[in-house]
Amino acid sequence: MSLLHQSHLHGERLLIDPWAHGTGIMRAVLARFNWTASDLDITHVGSIIAIIGAAPAGWRLLRSAWHETYGWIRQFFLASVTVPGGDPVNKNCVKWLASNRPRHHRAFTGRTEIGRGDATDRAASLKKTRRAVQYAPHWDSRWFWFNGRLFVATRDNFSSSAMSDPAYDGVGGEELTISCFGWSIEPVQTFIEVAREWADRQTQYFVIIYGRDRYGMSWQPKTRKPIRLLDTVHFDDSVKQELLDDVRNYLDPRTQRRYQSRSMPYRRGYLFYGPPGTGKSSLSTALAGEFGLDLYEVKVPSIASDSDLEQMFQEIPPQCIVLLEDIDAVWIERTSRSHSPDRRSERSSGSDRDHSRSNCTLSGLLNVLDGVGSQEGRIVIMTTNKPELLDPALVRPGRVDMKVFLGNITPASAEQMFVRMFSPDELARSDNAKSGPQRGVVVDMDEVRSLARDFAKAIPDNSFTPSQLQGFFQLYLDSAHAAAEGIASWVEKEVARQVEGGFEFLENGIVKRL
Template sequence: MRPFHLGVTTSHSFLDPSMHGLNSLREIIGHWISGLDITRLGSLAACVGAAPAAWRLLKTAWREVYGWVSHFFISYVIIPGRDPLNRHVTNWVLTNVVQFRSVRSFTARTHIQPGAIADRAALLKKTRRDIQYLPHFETVWFWYESNLFVVRRSLDSFNASMVDSTYDGIGGEELTIGCLGRSTEPIKRLIQNCQEYADRQAQYYVIIYARDRYGMSWQPKSRKPIRRLETVHFDDALKRELLTDIRKYLDPNTKKLYQSRSMPYRRGYLFYGPPGTGKSSLSTALAGEFGLDLYEVKIPSVATDQDLEQMFNEVPPQCIVLLEDVDAIWVKRELANREPHNETVSNCTLSGLLNVLDGVGSPEGRIVIMTTNKPNRLDSALVRPGRVDMKVMLGNISKGSAEQMFLRMFMSDTDTLPLLPSQKDNDKLGDDRMPQVDHELLRRLASEFATHIPEDTFTPSQLQGFFQLHLDNPMEAASNISAWVERELSAGSSDDDIEIVGNGKA
């Protein structure tokens, strides 16, 4: 008698579809192997095994041929990493060559959009930032002006750049530019074109440079859109005088006159006034007006006189050097023996600052702008002519400037700004179209707005803070200004009465 379990096993095999598929696969493989020529199979295995060795041989041969060709038929120019020219060339290659190819290698970085418009509540939230992917390349070949070029980036310097938190994926690695031929003139023309391209791109922006986190070199800190001078509100006559003076200084004929008379080609300005009156903003606007880069030096952050001297020695001639908070040096002679309280004091000395401004080895050709909130502290030796050639007082806002600021805030939006809902209700019923603010009405609102602003009381930044609350409606701004002024005046008069809450200890 047949055992019962054999029948069950046979029955399950018969009903299991996976077993049928496996048996079918075995039959197919067996049929294919039986018809396969073992000699051909061995030849195929031998070819597969020899492929890596052949590939290594081809790579070695290519390196030898390429080294021979590059030595005799290719000219090179090397641009060090972190040099400003390096960034210009890299940006040109990324824009005009790499982006038109199928790129499979990218540099990812957190994208922060400068000047992005967002509602105030969103700015206070912790939101996930966008990711920006920049095309990355190591070696790229391209034709340009009937010449074959190759641009290579050093991997070693690239890895070093990635460690730096300020690295943005553009520039920073040593570049080697090669051109097929015995002459380097095509490479020089290419570099010149890269510079011209960078100049065209930068005409709408101001590049602000600052020292890196190690204090070793100047690095681009930010790129800001050019700010118009009319957005900085102070005396119009003084503004025109300042522009005329800088324009005359930058005239090439002025430089020739200075040199022919053996005079140092320098110009210095002092911007002073209360905090929030636009001293730094005016410096940025002037850099944009005259197409100059801005080199920012925060005096309280400079460690020693030697560091300050090194900073000035590395500043290029055609630029603006912004020395902020020069009163931190505590240069007033009669206060030298007084112990300062609650003040930020720089480690730099007066003699160190004077030396970089007009010492024997101080560079020429740059514009130096010093800012301070406390001009009475500055030593007379610092502000004498030759070191400070013009003083600009930036004070509180006037009625006329307040009116100009109102028009600037809303004039460009006169075709889209709605009136108050209460005024919309006065229109004929059934009209869903929102009424618009025209230029004439806006000027009346600006004039009414200015009547509520007391002379020489509020700083431009205070008034700008008010406008931020009403950017979408000029009617609300004009109607709410009087209440805001009353609150600000009462808050200012009661500052001395603020209750100081202690830590609970007697």
């Protein structure tokens, strides 16, 4: 019995025969190629089906043959260097290849960018969850010419740990193999050096800040900050110049040779101390940018043990700045110090100080600074808000060679800050994307200096930190006149707040304090 389907459409009976429809399709195909039913032999149909069925197997055979051939060529005719995933050299080479990719490249990997979105995208700035999309060229193997030689770059064995790292930017997570035809790896080494120099030129206006990963296992680039000028860190100008001269003299290659010829350890240590918000960390970042050094940040309260601290310092390269923040949190195991007035006041404060204590000891810290196995060639900067809590053994010469006090701002520094905030060049850069004139914008440098002198007269000496004054400027970024006019009332309120103390909050429109 034939297969018939019946249906009713507008009261009419419709018969559908799939075999009839298949025959119609076959006739249409034969008519398209000007064939007739007599021209089509059943053996031809079987041959076509057999060829189609054998095509995938043939493709797999060709791929297998290619892999075998490529492995044979790679073993006998290629010199190669393999760089593990996550290594900075890996990222440098991948970025070089991405910047020199062919114009017709059509395969990309899209990933949400970790950093800030495009500042010109106003819609992105209004939506909290929106981030820019990063498109990186996607490839497994890449052939390219370099210095007249044919190279091949191969990526495989993607590191899952790189993807789990929140700071991973999608570049350099796979194992990378660079190969070229020949018996020598010198061309590959030359390419890697060129890629590193190219990457250094791309980051010459930035400071790379390294931190420990979430597991505390290795150093990872934590952030990249634009170089901060030393003029933006406000403290005594003579002390600042003395600090610059000392660092510059230490980094001079002749100084290193003098140290080595006299069997002196090539180290330099600094202590930045002062109230919170006076720019100790900012000064460290500015020094790294001034001398083109990477910054390795060590938060002393978060160190788990002396062995972890030793492992951290062993992995830090020379020619860098090591920033030891809150150095007063180091646990001091000295009974002679427990009877000092500072220690008695510390114990009387209860658990206020206990939670910030580090598990690493003073002896462990001294061992990594200048012990037998300590490395040389670094600049170590320690910061603290309470220098009176530091052990004399930690701040003796040889471990701390220069102490820099960063205190509250002076009227002279406040005047410099005003000029920097409202100079015509700064206003022109900030208003470049805006249309129309801004109310109160000053374009004359002489007028800015005059307003700065009036502004500085309202600032009491040694009363406010630079961060407090910077918070005031954030309220008047578009008007130098408004900033000069509003400073007197702001100073009056801040002085009253410091005298009264406590925490200020707003309740039903009334300012109250705890």
